[in-house]
Amino acid sequence: MQAYFPLFTAIPLAMAFINLLVTKVNKKVTDFLAFLAMASLASMAVMMLFESPFSYQVGGWAPPIGILLVSDGLSSVMLVIINVIGLLSMIYSTKYMTTYTAKPKFYTLFLLMIAGMNGVVITGDMFNLYVFLEIASIASYALVGFGCEKDELEASFKYLILGGVASTAVLFGIAFLYSMTGTLNMPDLAVKIPEIGHNHAMGFVMALFIMGFGLKASSVPFHAWLPDAHPSAPAPISAMLSGVLIKALGIYAIARIMFNIFGSDTMVSSILMFLGALSMLVGVFLAVGQHDFKRMLAYHSISQMGYVMMGLGLGLNPNVPPALAALALFGGLFHMVNHAVFKSCLFLCAGAFEYRTGTKDKTEMGGLIRRMPFTSATCSIASLSISGVPPFNGFWSKLIIIVAFMKAGYTVYGILAILVAFMTMISFIRLQMNVIFGKLPEKFAKIKEVPFAMVLPLVILATLCLAIGVFYPLVDQNLIEAAKDALLDKAQYISFLGR
Amino acid sequence: MILYFLALVLFVMGLYCLVAKKNIIKKIIGIVITEYSINLFLVLVGWRKGGIAPILLKGMQKSEIVEKGVDPLPQALVLTSIVIGLGVLALMVSICLRLYEKYKTFDMSEINRLRG
Numbered sequence: 001m002q003a004y005f006p007l008f009t010a011i012p013l014a015m016a017f018i019n020l021l022v023t024k025v026n027k028k029v030t031d032f033l034a035f036l037a038m039a040s041l042a043s044m045a046v047m048m049l050f051e052s053p054f055s056y057q058v059g060g061w062a063p064p065i066g067i068l069l070v071s072d073g074l075s076s077v078m079l080v081i082i083n084v085i086g087l088l089s090m091i092y093s094t095k096y097m098t099t100y101t102a103k104p105k106f107y108t109l110f111l112l113m114i115a116g117m118n119g120v121v122i123t124g125d126m127f128n129l130y131v132f133l134e135i136a137s138i139a140s141y142a143l144v145g146f147g148c149e150k151d152e153l154e155a156s157f158k159y160l161i162l163g164g165v166a167s168t169a170v171l172f173g174i175a176f177l178y179s180m181t182g183t184l185n186m187p188d189l190a191v192k193i194p195e196i197g198h199n200h201a202m203g204f205v206m207a208l209f210i211m212g213f214g215l216k217a218s219s220v221p222f223h224a225w226l227p228d229a230h231p232s233a234p235a236p237i238s239a240m241l242s243g244v245l246i247k248a249l250g251i252y253a254i255a256r257i258m259f260n261i262f263g264s265d266t267m268v269s270s271i272l273m274f275l276g277a278l279s280m281l282v283g284v285f286l287a288v289g290q291h292d293f294k295r296m297l298a299y300h301s302i303s304q305m306g307y308v309m310m311g312l313g314l315g316l317n318p319n320v321p322p323a324l325a326a327l328a329l330f331g332g333l334f335h336m337v338n339h340a341v342f343k344s345c346l347f348l349c350a351g352a353f354e355y356r357t358g359t360k361d362k363t364e365m366g367g368l369i370r371r372m373p374f375t376s377a378t379c380s381i382a383s384l385s386i387s388g389v390p391p392f393n394g395f396w397s398k399l400i401i402i403v404a405f406m407k408a409g410y411t412v413y414g415i416l417a418i419l420v421a422f423m424t425m426i427s428f429i430r431l432q433m434n435v436i437f438g439k440l441p442e443k444f445a446k447i448k449e450v451p452f453a454m455v456l457p458l459v460i461l462a463t464l465c466l467a468i469g470v471f472y473p474l475v476d477q478n479l480i481e482a483a484k485d486a487l488l489d490k491a492q493y494i495s496f497l498g499r
Numbered sequence: 500m501i502l503y504f505l506a507l508v509l510f511v512m513g514l515y516c517l518v519a520k521k522n523i524i525k526k527i528i529g530i531v532i533t534e535y536s537i538n539l540f541l542v543l544v545g546w547r548k549g550g551i552a553p554i555l556l557k558g559m560q561k562s563e564i565v566e567k568g569v570d571p572l573p574q575a576l577v578l579t580s581i582v583i584g585l586g587v588l589a590l591m592v593s594i595c596l597r598l599y600e601k602y603k604t605f606d607m608s609e610i611n612r613l614r615g
Contacts (some may be wrong), residue, residue, distance in 0.1 A: 154598070164591075165533070178576075184572075367543070
């Protein structure tokens with residue numbers, strides 16, 4: 001597997017353009033080509049879980065000069081999230097995207113986005129990270145505006161402007177880091193930054209990174225684009241944006257840079273915890289009043305990302321006992337994986353309801369469990385999961401985060417987390433009452449269940465929601481432990497330098 | 500020093516343009532200005548007084564390059580970032596044209612169907 005590591009970016013990049021060329025001749029193969037690329041990527045990502053950490057030197061150049069690709073616990077977990085959810089969204093879009101024109105172009109952009117996100121999570125070079133971040137972002141700007149109607153274009157333009165500012169901030173930070181250390185290699189930076197120590201310039205760099213990646217992760221002061229962009233995109237893209245993109249470009253990048261490069265720091269820790277708590281509260285309060293199904297889900301994404309940010313923040317804190325910091329970090333990463341599963345399931349469900357009923361307004365729907373049993377059941381499971389009902393996965397991660405905060409003495413944050421979990425539950429119970437149960441409107445009396453290609457991803461994701469919750473000690477604990485250890489073990493990251 | 504300050508002034512001007520102007524074309528220009536200020540900053544990072552291009556010509560000593568040569572890496576980074584900037588600019592302008600087709604205006608305050 002090690003020799004094939006760069007294929008994670010090479011396959012989607014190549015297939016994106018092959019797809020565009022081949023479909024000039026034959027339009028029917030586009031589904032097949034995209035499926036081939038995504039299926040091979042997903043199976044490779046699952047195989048990567050069994051590899052021990054290693055690094056790959058691109059072009060054979062030794063690390064501080066050449067570009068380094070790094071595979072450790074965190075990268076492999078992220079690769080699995082990106083490629084498996086990418087595969088499911090792709091299967092879903094084979095039917096869903098028939099309502100739009102230009103399907104081959106959609107797959108091209110989709111694969112470019114996958115290539116960018118895979119690149120971000122495997123790279124060990126700062127500038128390389130920026131380039132892949134831009135590839136994924138540009139593809140996602142175009143995908144948000146894919147419908148080319150008034151709303152889509154406006155959302156896309158907003159997202160583009162704010163995303164452009166974020167990318168500029170990230171590049172500014174990278175330029176500063178390079179001028180101070182003379183290197184762009186991330187393990188090498190991890191060696192050189194402690195030698196320089198803390199000064200004003202380093203603080204400025206951290207601020208730029210928190211702003212830039214925080215905007216991509218849509219934490220609250222920078223969240224304005226998300227509730228517009230996510231609902232406007234086609235449903236499989238909303239699932240990818242909310243389920244994967246904000247994690248790969250935002251949370252992953254913040255975690256990697258703050259933990260492995262800068263190391264634990266009281267200031268950054270309290271900033272992340274504060275931003276996390278703020279996102280949690282603001283997101284959930286704005287979500288409660290929404291009528292638009294997908295818009296409500298988008299606000300909940302902001303709120304759930306707050307939990308992850310809080311977990312990361314406590315994990316960075318040098319003043320709490322290491323065991324508690326590790327527990328909070330574990331909770332945060334676990335919640336990130338869970339959120340990827342249940343939020344992409346919910347967005348795909350919203351898309352399925354929209355596909356049949358033609359509306360996104362949840363007050364117009366009702367009683368759909370009688371007409372669309374599979375979609376409604378999966379939607380219920382994912383809603384229970386996000387509201388933190390015990391056997392499902394969302395419960396465990398929220399519990400771990402809350403326990404870690406209570407034990408570490410941050411009682412206020414702990415209570416806020418409980419309050420937000422409660423509000424989330426209320427909001428999703430109302431959703432269930434509006435959409436799934438209740439009286440079936442006359443006009444929807446004749447609708448049918450969505451096609452098999454759309455039901456399959458929903459069922460798989462709902463099964464995962466339950467499986468991750470029930471088999472938590474058997475399977476996923478080891479994976480997330482590995483991801484957590486990769487973040488906390490700075491020496492291991494430096495050892496990728498190969499010295 | 501004054502040059503670094505110039506890069507910062509450009510950056511802030513770009514941000515001001517982005518925030519204060521309502522016309523979406525002007526917003527695009529603002530984004531482009533911020534991008535250029537970062538490119539200028541990157542070039543300045545590699546700059547040194549009396550520097551020469553880091554190319555080993557015939558009859559040159561290696562020590563000469565070590566003493567006088569500028570750092571080539573930031574220049575490579577600037578090239579990449581200019582190309583990325585071009586891609587973003589093309590996308591921005593095309594979305595802007597589509598927006599004009601739909602709304603018949605470039606004024607961002609009139610393009611407000613979505614409210615957060």
